[in-house]
Amino acid sequence: MADRLYELTAHELSDLIKSKQASAVEVAQSFVDRIDAVDERVKSYVTTTPELAIEQAKAVDDAIAHGEELGPLAGVPGAIKDNMNTRGVLTTCSSKILYNYKPIYNAAVVDRLATERVVTVGKTNLDEFAMGSSTENSGFFVTHNPWNLDKVPGGSSGGSAAAVAADECAFALGSDTGGSIRQPASFCGVVGMKPTYGRVSRYGLIAFASSLDQIGPLTKDVTDCALVMNAISGKDPCDATSLDVPVPDFTKSLVDNVKGLKIGVPKEFFAQGTDPDVEKAVREAIELLTSLGAEYKDTSMRSAGYGLPVYYIIAPAECSSNLARFDGVRYGLRSKDSSDVISMFNKTREEGFGAEVKQRIMIGTYALSAGYYDAYYLKAQKVRTLLRGEFEKAFEEFDVLITPTSPTVAFGIGELADDPFAMKLADVCTIPVNLAGIPAISLPCGYKNGLPIGLQIMAKGLDEETLLRVAYTFEQHTDYHKNKPKL
Amino acid sequence: MVEYEPVIGMEVHVELQTQSKMFCGCKVEFGGEPNTRCCPVCLGLPGSLPVVNKRAIELMTKTALALNCSIASQSIFHRKNYYYPDLPKNYQISQYDNPLGSNGYVEISAGGRHKKIAIRRVHMEEDAGKLLHQEGNKSHVDYNRSGVPLMEIVTMNPPPPGLDQIESAEEAREYLQRLRQILLYLGVSDVKMEEGSMRCEPNISIKPKGQVEFGTKTEIKNLNSFRAVYMGVEYELKRQEKVLRAGGRVVQETRRWDDSRSVTASMRSKEVEQEYRYFPEPDLVPMIFNDEWIDELHSTIPELPLEKINRFIESYSLPQADAEVLADTPELADFYDNCAKCSKDPKAVANWVTGEFLRLINATGTPVDATKLTPEHICSLLDLIDKGTINRNIAKTVFEEMFNSGKLPADIVKEKSLEQVTDTGAIEAAVDKVIAAHSAEVDRFRAGEEKLIGFFVGQVMRESKGKANPGVVNKLLKSKLAG
Numbered sequence: 001m002a003d004r005l006y007e008l009t010a011h012e013l014s015d016l017i018k019s020k021q022a023s024a025v026e027v028a029q030s031f032v033d034r035i036d037a038v039d040e041r042v043k044s045y046v047t048t049t050p051e052l053a054i055e056q057a058k059a060v061d062d063a064i065a066h067g068e069e070l071g072p073l074a075g076v077p078g079a080i081k082d083n084m085n086t087r088g089v090l091t092t093c094s095s096k097i098l099y100n101y102k103p104i105y106n107a108a109v110v111d112r113l114a115t116e117r118v119v120t121v122g123k124t125n126l127d128e129f130a131m132g133s134s135t136e137n138s139g140f141f142v143t144h145n146p147w148n149l150d151k152v153p154g155g156s157s158g159g160s161a162a163a164v165a166a167d168e169c170a171f172a173l174g175s176d177t178g179g180s181i182r183q184p185a186s187f188c189g190v191v192g193m194k195p196t197y198g199r200v201s202r203y204g205l206i207a208f209a210s211s212l213d214q215i216g217p218l219t220k221d222v223t224d225c226a227l228v229m230n231a232i233s234g235k236d237p238c239d240a241t242s243l244d245v246p247v248p249d250f251t252k253s254l255v256d257n258v259k260g261l262k263i264g265v266p267k268e269f270f271a272q273g274t275d276p277d278v279e280k281a282v283r284e285a286i287e288l289l290t291s292l293g294a295e296y297k298d299t300s301m302r303s304a305g306y307g308l309p310v311y312y313i314i315a316p317a318e319c320s321s322n323l324a325r326f327d328g329v330r331y332g333l334r335s336k337d338s339s340d341v342i343s344m345f346n347k348t349r350e351e352g353f354g355a356e357v358k359q360r361i362m363i364g365t366y367a368l369s370a371g372y373y374d375a376y377y378l379k380a381q382k383v384r385t386l387l388r389g390e391f392e393k394a395f396e397e398f399d400v401l402i403t404p405t406s407p408t409v410a411f412g413i414g415e416l417a418d419d420p421f422a423m424k425l426a427d428v429c430t431i432p433v434n435l436a437g438i439p440a441i442s443l444p445c446g447y448k449n450g451l452p453i454g455l456q457i458m459a460k461g462l463d464e465e466t467l468l469r470v471a472y473t474f475e476q477h478t479d480y481h482k483n484k485p486k487l
Numbered sequence: 488m489v490e491y492e493p494v495i496g497m498e499v500h501v502e503l504q505t506q507s508k509m510f511c512g513c514k515v516e517f518g519g520e521p522n523t524r525c526c527p528v529c530l531g532l533p534g535s536l537p538v539v540n541k542r543a544i545e546l547m548t549k550t551a552l553a554l555n556c557s558i559a560s561q562s563i564f565h566r567k568n569y570y571y572p573d574l575p576k577n578y579q580i581s582q583y584d585n586p587l588g589s590n591g592y593v594e595i596s597a598g599g600r601h602k603k604i605a606i607r608r609v610h611m612e613e614d615a616g617k618l619l620h621q622e623g624n625k626s627h628v629d630y631n632r633s634g635v636p637l638m639e640i641v642t643m644n645p646p647p648p649g650l651d652q653i654e655s656a657e658e659a660r661e662y663l664q665r666l667r668q669i670l671l672y673l674g675v676s677d678v679k680m681e682e683g684s685m686r687c688e689p690n691i692s693i694k695p696k697g698q699v700e701f702g703t704k705t706e707i708k709n710l711n712s713f714r715a716v717y718m719g720v721e722y723e724l725k726r727q728e729k730v731l732r733a734g735g736r737v738v739q740e741t742r743r744w745d746d747s748r749s750v751t752a753s754m755r756s757k758e759v760e761q762e763y764r765y766f767p768e769p770d771l772v773p774m775i776f777n778d779e780w781i782d783e784l785h786s787t788i789p790e791l792p793l794e795k796i797n798r799f800i801e802s803y804s805l806p807q808a809d810a811e812v813l814a815d816t817p818e819l820a821d822f823y824d825n826c827a828k829c830s831k832d833p834k835a836v837a838n839w840v841t842g843e844f845l846r847l848i849n850a851t852g853t854p855v856d857a858t859k860l861t862p863e864h865i866c867s868l869l870d871l872i873d874k875g876t877i878n879r880n881i882a883k884t885v886f887e888e889m890f891n892s893g894k895l896p897a898d899i900v901k902e903k904s905l906e907q908v909t910d911t912g913a914i915e916a917a918v919d920k921v922i923a924a925h926s927a928e929v930d931r932f933r934a935g936e937e938k939l940i941g942f943f944v945g946q947v948m949r950e951s952k953g954k955a956n957p958g959v960v961n962k963l964l965k966s967k968l969a970g
């Protein structure tokens with residue numbers, strides 16, 4: 001048993017640790033060794049924390065020896081996307097501007113995982129400040145897709161998705177602003193959930209677009225997704241936008257039953273550019289669910305087509321303001337050869353930010369400028385309201401909407417580098433979910449040329465339970481989650 | 488010759504006296520070692536998020552109500568984006584087109600004229616840190632002040648029908664003083680101009696009399712006292728008039744008041760509108776205000792200065808000037824009010840409080856609410872005078888003694904044997920002694936130099952160590968000198 005612990009899911013590891021068939025230290029060591037063995041090729045991590053992991057694992061073993069009652073994630077190794085603050089541990093957002101930055105406080109989710117006695121093995125790579133869909137925009141290096149090292153893992157939580165797929169952690173946290181959890185989950189063949197906006201505290205998540213950002217889990221199966229959701233959900237008094245609503249026990253939704261479930265299939269999410277093999281896999285998944293008692297109907301969401309342009313106004317606008325604080329005055333990079341404070345600001349930002357980040361800051365600055373605000377930002381907000389209304393209407397009729405997570409499977413590293421628009425199309429199915437603030441999950445539903453295909457299920461606000469139930473049912477009747485890439 | 492008339496707008500920033508900062512739990516306090524009252528939120532560290540301080544919103548709503556504003560049923564925060572090293576996020580959380588309070592007024596009277604100065608808006612924002620410039624081209628930043636709740640109160644020019652605008656330096660000062668007084672009464676701020684907890688930036692323009700269109704305005708900064716406000720506005724009005732009369736043009740700019748030279752000097756041009764890229768703060772949710780909450784706050788507003796002055800005039804028959812002095816601060820007004828209530832003669836009390844009491848308060852630097860004197864002290868002192876136990880002059884001595892020691896006046900009088908001497912025999916002896924000792928003055932008096940009576944009274948009082956009843960002294964002297 002002990003030699004391939006890293007291949008197990010979080011709940012399997014938890015069972016072993018609790019029944020003392022494996023110690024938390026053995027488990028942690030197994031993952032540390034696994035990272036040593038494969039991360040040179042996958043490059044999931046910006047920072048690894050093996051000493052910290054072993055130390056945390058020892059504490060878990062001590063607690064178990066003392067007969068302490070521990071939660072289901074105690075001793076389970078997890079990874080954290082490098083845009084979440086970890087006290088005393090480098091937190092870079094994969095940006096040169098935060099090179100060498102060690103925060104003085106933990107993100108709320110990091111504290112919650114610590115309370116659950118999760119063992120943290122490292123910080124995962126991302127597109128700089130979570131802006132991108134391939135992890136190619138990392139200021140440091142590209143992460144490789146474990147299923148095919150020449151392909152991208154998706155993004156921006158590409159490091160987290162690759163780490164889970166490559167068994168470099170039992171689960172990981174990602175953040176999702178326009179698909180940044182679900183799209184890499186899809187590309188890497190793992191489960192990824194973007195919870196309802198406000199379900200999980202954003203305190204300590206380094207903001208990209210505040211009204212869209214949401215933290216969520218990337219896991220090896222749906223059960224683990226429910227366990228991590230239990231650990232990280234709930235009102236945080238430090239985040240005014242976090243919702244003060246009761247958190248259900250999500251493991252109660254792990255039920256194999258979709259009888260009477262009403263599925264809507266909006267045609268706009270299968271638009272031009274969708275790989276026929278992806279569409280086929282998604283349709284087959286829907287058929288499987290109907291064979292299990294669900295009903296489905298094709299439907300239309302007209303404003304979904306505006307998701308992309310609306311997103312590319314709102315997200316850059318918020319990011320242009322959120323990223324203003326990186327100026328070299330207090331932390332992170334400070335350009336050396338500046339003569340006064342203004343040139344220090346300018347040079348620091350010029351040297352510290354990558355091209356994609358700069359482009360978005362410029363678009364956002366423009367969209368918020370006097371004379372353009374009404375035409376861009378305000379109009380985008382209005383369309384966003386329309387889109388939200390359309391989703392609400394759809395959920396009066398349907399329990400869930402099912403679409404592909406991404407129109408394609410993982411593309412090649414460098415393949416879309418010269419075609420930024422095609423790259424942005426990779427998020428066309430995921431972005432409307434963030435704009436509406438609703439939850440969605442992605443889980444593997446097939447392969448093309450050995451690369452995973454992702455199935456996206458959306459539900460109305462705060463109805464993660466239905467998502468988990470449908471995903472769990474699908475998983476019970478398929479084997480996709482059991483397949484592993486060969487590394 | 489063209490006559491000019493001024494238009495003066497006032498932008499006042501007030502630091503609210505809350506326990507903690509606007510969006511985090513850090514303590515609000517003046518001074519302190521640099522960067523000792525900071526946290527991830529007020530330092531703008533990556534990932535930190537603001538949470539609205541409810542107390543600050545309460546204090547501000549209370550103020551807006553006291554300034555006769557209407558309260559928005561829903562209000563939101565905006566981000567005001569600009570780069571400055573004292574601004575840790577490089578944006579300030581402020582309010583834009585949806586302020587908490589709007590359309591109010593402050594009543595003033597200046598130069599015998601009564602005015603209602605129109606208020607356009609009262610809104611909430613966060614303060615920035617402080618730049619500390621050091622020798623050798625180095626600067627440091629202290630973020631202790633960063634995130635302190637700041638209330639902005641802006642006047643409306645031109646005012647709506649029925650309300651007025653500020654049109655002179657005197658009115659500008661009066662407006663500020665009245666505003667400060669209201670804020671003190673509400674207990675929302677310590678409003679210290681020297682410490683910067685109340686900052687005012689007037690904007691000033693002049694236009695030919697009768698012209699509707701406003702002239703180009705300048706803004707004055709660095710006005711750290713009411714005197715500076717008066718002088719700065721006055722200076723700027725004259726300067727602009729001089730420029731226009733010489734055929735020049737007023738430049739839209741910010742000017743800095745130089746207190747030592749009593750002039751304003753150009754700081755920076757404001758010809759180009761600063762671009763702040765306001766947009767709704769996505770990290771905060773809208774604030775909803777219901778009527779019950781507003782009513783409840785309304786009920787906590789105390790009697791305000793103008794009401795108090797009017798009551799003092801009506802109930803205690805005080806002259807306007809005395810009532811104004813007594814209502815200056817809520818502490819003084821309460822002190823007087825309590826004394827007046829226990830006394831039969833509120834007017835006499837007012838004389839003692841505005842006279843001896845304030846003299847001693849100022850001379851010793853004692854805050855009114857820290858004095859050892861109670862209404863009982865003052866009232867029993869007045870009783871002693873009434874009963875003739877002591878005379879007015881001795882009473883001043885007793886007052887000072889009780890101010891310093893807190894002893895009751897009767898005890899002081901007894902201890903120091905300060906009882907008034909009304910025994911005619913004893914006074915007569917003193918009078919005789921004085922007359923005998925000053926024959927030259929007696930002759931002059933009898934020759935018609937009647938003002939010498941004061942000299943004789945003084946001599947007799949000295950002889951009696953101040954304790955003689957002045958009435959009796961006068962009477963006896965007059966009859967004896969006449970003889």
Ligand SMILES: [Zn+2]
Pocket residue numbers: 508511512513524525526527528529530634
């Ligand atoms: Zn703070």
